[in-house]
Amino acid sequence: MDGGADEHLGRLRRIRERAVLGGGAAALERQHAKGKLSARERLAILLDDGSFQELGALATHQVTDFGMSEKRFPGDGVVTGLGKINGRRVAVYAQDFTVLGGSFSQVQAQKINRVQDLALESGIPIVGLNDSGGARVQEGVRSLAAYGEVFSRNVRSSGIIPQISVIMGPCAGGAVYSPALTDFTIMVDETSAMFLTGPGVVASVTGEQVSAQELGGAGVHAGRSGNAQFEASSEAEAIELVQLLLSYLPSNTAEEAPALVTDDSPDRMDDALNSVVPADEGLAYDMRAVLESVVDAESLLEVHKGFAPNAIVAFARLDGRPVGIVANQPAVMSGVLDIDSSDKISRFVRICDVYSIPVITFVDCPGYLPGVEQEYNGVIRHGAKIIYAYCQATVPKISVTVRKAIGGSYVALSSKQMGADVTFAWPTAQIAVMGAEGAAPLVNGRAIREADDPDVARSQFIEEYREQFLNPYRAADLGQIDEVIEPRETRPRLIRALEVLQTKVADTVPKKHGLFPV
Numbered sequence: 100m101d102g103g104a105d106e107h108l109g110r111l112r113r114i115r116e117r118a119v120l121g122g123g124a125a126a127l128e129r130q131h132a133k134g135k136l137s138a139r140e141r142l143a144i145l146l147d148d149g150s151f152q153e154l155g156a157l158a159t160h161q162v163t164d165f166g167m168s169e170k171r172f173p174g175d176g177v178v179t180g181l182g183k184i185n186g187r188r189v190a191v192y193a194q195d196f197t198v199l200g201g202s203f204s205q206v207q208a209q210k211i212n213r214v215q216d217l218a219l220e221s222g223i224p225i226v227g228l229n230d231s232g233g234a235r236v237q238e239g240v241r242s243l244a245a246y247g248e249v250f251s252r253n254v255r256s257s258g259i260i261p262q263i264s265v266i267m268g269p270c271a272g273g274a275v276y277s278p279a280l281t282d283f284t285i286m287v288d289e290t291s292a293m294f295l296t297g298p299g300v301v302a303s304v305t306g307e308q309v310s311a312q313e314l315g316g317a318g319v320h321a322g323r324s325g326n327a328q329f330e331a332s333s334e335a336e337a338i339e340l341v342q343l344l345l346s347y348l349p350s351n352t353a354e355e356a357p358a359l360v361t362d363d364s365p366d367r368m369d370d371a372l373n374s375v376v377p378a379d380e381g382l383a384y385d386m387r388a389v390l391e392s393v394v395d396a397e398s399l400l401e402v403h404k405g406f407a408p409n410a411i412v413a414f415a416r417l418d419g420r421p422v423g424i425v426a427n428q429p430a431v432m433s434g435v436l437d438i439d440s441s442d443k444i445s446r447f448v449r450i451c452d453v454y455s456i457p458v459i460t461f462v463d464c465p466g467y468l469p470g471v472e473q474e475y476n477g478v479i480r481h482g483a484k485i486i487y488a489y490c491q492a493t494v495p496k497i498s499v500t501v502r503k504a505i506g507g508s509y510v511a512l513s514s515k516q517m518g519a520d521v522t523f524a525w526p527t528a529q530i531a532v533m534g535a536e537g538a539a540p541l542v543n544g545r546a547i548r549e550a551d552d553p554d555v556a557r558s559q560f561i562e563e564y565r566e567q568f569l570n571p572y573r574a575a576d577l578g579q580i581d582e583v584i585e586p587r588e589t590r591p592r593l594i595r596a597l598e599v600l601q602t603k604v605a606d607t608v609p610k611k612h613g614l615f616p617v
Contacts (some may be wrong), residue, residue: 115156121174122197130197134290135268136334138178138193141228145191145338146182153180155210174198175206176231179214184226184342187350187357190218193228196268201231203274208245215252222351224261226341229278230268246273253280258453261348265337266291266327269311278326282450283344283402285329285337286317293320293327322405325439330405343400347414347421349454356421356456363395365418365594372586376502376527383430386411386461389501390424393417393590399424402447407439412447414456418594420601423451425513426461429502436508437468438481445484452492457597460498460519464508465534482511483616489517493607495600497593500524500571500580506533515579520603521596523589524571524580535564 119139121127127137136144142151159175176198181190192211194201211227218225234242256262257280264278266286270293278284278293286293294315302308313319321330329344331337349356369392375384391399394415401413409432413424425444427434436444451458467473467482489496489511497520498513509530513519524530533541539560540547550556567573574580584592 121195122199126197135196135230137197138195138228138230141267141334141338142178142182142191142193144335145226145228145341146184146189147186150183151180151191152182153178154213155179158206158210175204175210176201177207177210179210181214181217181223184345187345188221188223189345190214190221190223190225191228192225194231194268196230196232199235201268202233202235203231203242203245204235205241205245208242208248212248212252215249215256218260219252219256222260222353224263224345224348224350225256226263226265227277227281228265228267229270229274230266231271231274232269233271233274243273246276249277250280253277257282258352260351261345261454263341263344265341266293266317267334267337268292271295271297275326283329284320284327285331285340286320286327287331287334287337288317290334292316318405321403325403325406325442328402344414347400347416347456352453352455356454358421359416359419361395361398361416361419363418366591368587368590369393370587372589375586376525380502380529383433385430386426386428386434386463386501389461390415390426393593394422394424395419403443407437407443409434409437410440410443412443417459417590417597420597421456422597423447423456423458424461425458427464427508427512429463432468434464434503435466435468436464436482436485436511437473438476438478441478441481441485445488448485448488448492452488452494455494457495457497457600458489458492458513459593460496460513462498462500462504462508462512463502464505464512465503466506466508480616482507485511486517487613487615489513489519491613492518493603493605495520495597495603497521497596497600498523499589499593500528500530501586502527502529503534504528504530506531520600522579522581523592524574524583525586525589526571526583527586528571528574528580528583529569530571530574530579531564531568535561535569539564 121137130137156174176195177192178195179192192214215225253262262281264281264284266278268291272295275293275295292311292315298309298311298314301314317327317330320327329340331340347356372392375389377384394417398416399413401411403412409428411426411428415422415424448458467478496513496518510516515522539557543560547553547556547560571580571583575583
């Protein structure tokens with residue numbers, strides 16, 4: 100090789116080495132001191148060994164204002180490219196906080212847009228690792244316009260390819276909208292934060308002193324606001340969650356979700372299920388234990404676990420095939436539906452429908468949460484989201500009424516009227532317009548008032564109502580329940596039903612889109 104070629108190769112290698120260093124050794128040391136990895140270290144854990152193909156490693160900004168000509172780094176604060184996770188192709192980008200605080204620039208947008216476009220055109224998931232102080236102020240409106248370009252691609256890809264956002268540091272201002280537009284958001288406890296207006300702005304406007312974690316930490320968004328679907332205790336756990344979550348999802352909506360080989364027999368029955376529901380209907384039990392007994396061993400992956408815990412939504416597998424689980428949790432607020440649980444359930448059902456994942460609903464719900472606050476804050480509108488989501492979903496839908504299915508909750512939670520394909524009930528099921536204590540005096544109020552002993556008469560009417568209506572057999576007589584089954588039979592019954600429904604075809608009326616009650 101001649102000297103000229105050596106010179107060119109040497110120059111390329113020096114630029115590449117500089118790109119790998121990000122903001123330099125000192126900046127990397129500061130990143131590690133915060134308990135955070137660098138962008139490249141994160142991608143090395145996320146992706147299969149040797150699979151990463153970087154794109155745009157040498158791109159730099161051309162801004163000269165505010166001394167920016169002296170602050171140029173190859174890559175401009177984001178690492179982008181293609182790779183594989185467990186052998187499946189993905190597009191990725193990881194913001195590099197060691198370079199100008201990971202501030203979002205026009206060049207960053209161009210690089211992210213490039214992999215967004217490639218992901219959509221190739222039909223592969225995209226994973227974004229966010230760690231940025233916000234828009235690059237020195238670029239003015241250019242950085243704001245750059246956000247818009249990313250957002251439009253988030254919307255364009257929605258419902259076509261899986262989009263996962265991982266918050267691994269600050270995510271402030273306009274940057275928060277991209278994670279909000281993606282399918283799933285994962286936050287790292289203590290080191291990540293997401294907010295529109297930072298603590299300084301809050302303090303100047305309201306006088307309230309809050310830290311970044313108090314304002315928008317992982318606990319806030321995973322448990323209170325609902326903006327994050329997963330909370331991880333470390334960066335390594337967050338990356339493992341990405342890998343696990345993708346194993347339940349197809350690469351795009353034209354493909355099927357991957358099935359796994361399992362040694363958990365499809366005919367397995369758990370006798371403990373026959374006694375899991377207490378004889379006293381006022382006592383609670385953990386629905387999670389029911390789900391874990393029914394689905395494939397160790398396959399339950401809860402989504403939004405900390406948000407609206409009176410409902411459970413999760414991915415799981417039955418005979419190796421991914422399914423979506425929706426369930427009431429009687430151990431929390433008796434499993435009632437409220438504003439937050441309505442949002443949680445409806446969003447999950449829509450995600451399952453988009454990715455052609457069957458939805459199985461376990462019902463034990465006494466109804467919607469009563470109260471002035473719920474009514475004022477729009478429980479009707481939010482509750483309607485569940486109805487809309489189930490009615491719109493064309494995937495296989497199976498319901499199992501475990502105990503209470505009272506009033507509107509019976510209708511909303513995957514009843515036959517909402518398009519359920521198969522409806523099962525346990526012998527403990529109570530399907531009625533209202534509970535016995537409320538119904539008896541309403542139906543027999545005059546007789547109770549005129550009785551010699553109203554208390555005795557009321558108790559008799561309550562018992563008669565329970566006997567006649569608070570059981571699954573009246574609903575089965577009317578065809579609203581397909582079959583009453585022993586609880587221990589639930590797993591094989593679900594698997595057999597899914598075998599039939601896997602070729603389900605649903606016709607829909609052509610239209611632009613419906614008006615979802617947002």
